[in-house]
Amino acid sequence: MHLTNTADTTVHAHQHTQTQPEVGVKSSKGTKPLRNPCNLCQSVRAILKRPKTGQQLCKECFYHVFETEIHNTIVDNKLFKKGDRVAIGASGGKDSTVLAYVMKLLNDRYNYGLDLVLLSIDEGITGYRDDSLETVKRNRDQYQIPLLIISYKDLYGWSMDDIVKEIGRKNNCTFCGVFRRQALDRGAIMLNVDHIVTGHNADDIAETVLMNILRGDLPRLQRCTSIITNDTSDDASGIETSKILRSKPFKYTYEKEIVMYAYFKKLDYFSTECIYSPNAYRGYARVFLKELEAIRRTAIVDIIHSGEALSASVQANESTKLPTMTNCTRCGYISSNELCKACLLLEGLNKGLPQLGIGHTTKIRRIHEAAANVAEGLSLSSTSLLSPTTALSGNGAESATVVTAVASSSTSSTLEERGKTVTHIKDLARLETMPSLQTTS
Ligand SMILES: [Zn+2]
Numbered sequence: 001m002h003l004t005n006t007a008d009t010t011v012h013a014h015q016h017t018q019t020q021p022e023v024g025v026k027s028s029k030g031t032k033p034l035r036n037p038c039n040l041c042q043s044v045r046a047i048l049k050r051p052k053t054g055q056q057l058c059k060e061c062f063y064h065v066f067e068t069e070i071h072n073t074i075v076d077n078k079l080f081k082k083g084d085r086v087a088i089g090a091s092g093g094k095d096s097t098v099l100a101y102v103m104k105l106l107n108d109r110y111n112y113g114l115d116l117v118l119l120s121i122d123e124g125i126t127g128y129r130d131d132s133l134e135t136v137k138r139n140r141d142q143y144q145i146p147l148l149i150i151s152y153k154d155l156y157g158w159s160m161d162d163i164v165k166e167i168g169r170k171n172n173c174t175f176c177g178v179f180r181r182q183a184l185d186r187g188a189i190m191l192n193v194d195h196i197v198t199g200h201n202a203d204d205i206a207e208t209v210l211m212n213i214l215r216g217d218l219p220r221l222q223r224c225t226s227i228i229t230n231d232t233s234d235d236a237s238g239i240e241t242s243k244i245l246r247s248k249p250f251k252y253t254y255e256k257e258i259v260m261y262a263y264f265k266k267l268d269y270f271s272t273e274c275i276y277s278p279n280a281y282r283g284y285a286r287v288f289l290k291e292l293e294a295i296r297r298t299a300i301v302d303i304i305h306s307g308e309a310l311s312a313s314v315q316a317n318e319s320t321k322l323p324t325m326t327n328c329t330r331c332g333y334i335s336s337n338e339l340c341k342a343c344l345l346l347e348g349l350n351k352g353l354p355q356l357g358i359g360h361t362t363k364i365r366r367i368h369e370a371a372a373n374v375a376e377g378l379s380l381s382s383t384s385l386l387s388p389t390t391a392l393s394g395n396g397a398e399s400a401t402v403v404t405a406v407a408s409s410s411t412s413s414t415l416e417e418r419g420k421t422v423t424h425i426k427d428l429a430r431l432e433t434m435p436s437l438q439t440t441s
C-alpha cells in the first residue's frame with residue numbers, strides 16, 4: 001500500500017507553504033501551518049497517496065474520488081437501467097466485497113433504482129471457499145442484500161476438491177473457470193436477474209490484455225476489454241455466453257485503491273488466495289505489470305486503453321462473423337457447439353478422460369476421435385481403457401503416452417501406421433500443454 005512516506009510529506013509541505021502560506025497559518029489558528037494538507041480539500045491533513053494519480057488525500061476525499069470514478073464509469077457506459085435486477089458475483093474476497101459495498105452505496109446515493117442480490121459460487125474447495133463463504137454471509141447481513149449460494153457439487157456432481165483429486169493441479173483452473181461462468185449464469189437465472197456485475201479490477205484487465213497480446217488471441221482481447229458483454233459479443237473462441245449481461249464496474253479501478261478502500265473502511269473480507277492453481281502465465285503478466293506500474297503509475301490504465309484501441313481496429317477490419325448460437329443438446333445451456341464446454345469437460349471427467357475438454361474445440365474433437373478409434377480397435381469402453389491413476393494425472397503428455405501405448409498394442413497394421421498415430425497424438429498433447437490453452441479468462 002502506498003501510504004504517504006516521510007520524504008513525500010516533507011517535499012509536499014514545503015511546496016505548500018511556499019505557494020499558499022496564509023492557508024496553513026489560518027487553519028492552524030496562529031500556531032504552525034497545516035502540515036501536508038489534502039490536495040483536494042486543503043483543510044485536513046493528507047493521510048494517503050493515491051496510487052492512481054499520486055495525489056495526497058485525506059480519507060474522506062479519497063472515498064469521494066474512488067466512489068465517484070466508479071459512478072462515472074457506470075453512468076458513462078450506461079451499465080444499468082432503472083429497475084434492473086442485478087446480481088453481484090460475491091466471493092468474499094476484497095474486490096467483490098468492495099463491489100457489493102460500493103454498489104449499494106451508489107444505488108442509494110444516486111437513486112439507480114437497482115434491485116441488488118449477492119450470488120456466490122461454492123466450488124467446493126476446503127479451507128478456502130468454505131471460509132470465504134462465511135465472509136459473504138456476514139456481508140449479506142451487514143449490507144442487507146439477499147444472497148444465493150450454488151455449488152459445483154449440486155450443479156455438476158463434482159466439487160473442485162473431487163476434480164483435483166482426479167486430475168491433479170495442472171489444468172484444474174480450466175475446469176473451475178468454465179464451471180464458474182456457467183454456474184453464475186445458472187444462479188442468475190434462478191434469481192431472475194438481468195445483469196451480473198463482477199469485481200474484475202483494472203489490474204486484472206490489464207493482465208488479461210497483456211496475456212492475450214502475448215498469445216495473439218484477438219477474440220479474447222476484444223472480450224476482455226469490453227466493460228459489458230452478452231451473447232452478441234461471442235467470439236468463436238469456444239467460450240459459451242448467455243443472454244444475461246455481465247459487466248465490470250471496476251474496469252478502471254486500481255487494485256491498490258480497492259485494498260486501501262477496504263482497509264480504511266474496515267470492510268470484512270477474506271484475503272487468502274485459492275489453494276489450487278496459481279496460474280503461472282498470469283503470474284508472469286502480473287509481475288511484469290507491477291514492475292511497469294512502479295515505473296509509471298498510469299501503466300495499468302494505458303494498457304487497458306491499448307487493448308481497447310487494438311480491439312476497435314480489429315473490429316473495424318473484420319466482417320462480423322458470429323457463430324450460430326444454439327443450445328447444448330445435453331443441458332440446454334447456450335452454446336456454439338453441440339455440447340457446451342461444461343458438458344464436454346464433465347464427459348471427460350466422468351469417462352476418465354479429463355483432458356477431453358481442455359484446449360480448443362477442434363483439437364478436443366480430434367483427441368476425442370483419436371481416443372475413440374483406439375478404444376474401438378480394442379473393443380473396450382473408454383472408461384475401462386485408461387486406468388484413472390495413469391490417465392488422470394492432469395498432464396497432457398502423460399495421458400497421451402497412455403493412449404500411445406494402447407495404440408501400439410492395438411490391432412493396427414503396420415509399424416509405420418502406428419508411428420503416425422503416435423506422432424499425431426504427441427502433437428495434440430503438445431498443443432494441449434501450451435500455456436495459452438490453460439486459462440479461461
Ligand atoms: Zn480532503
Ligand SMILES: [Zn+2]
Pocket residue numbers: 328329330331332333339340341342343344
Ligand atoms: Zn451443456
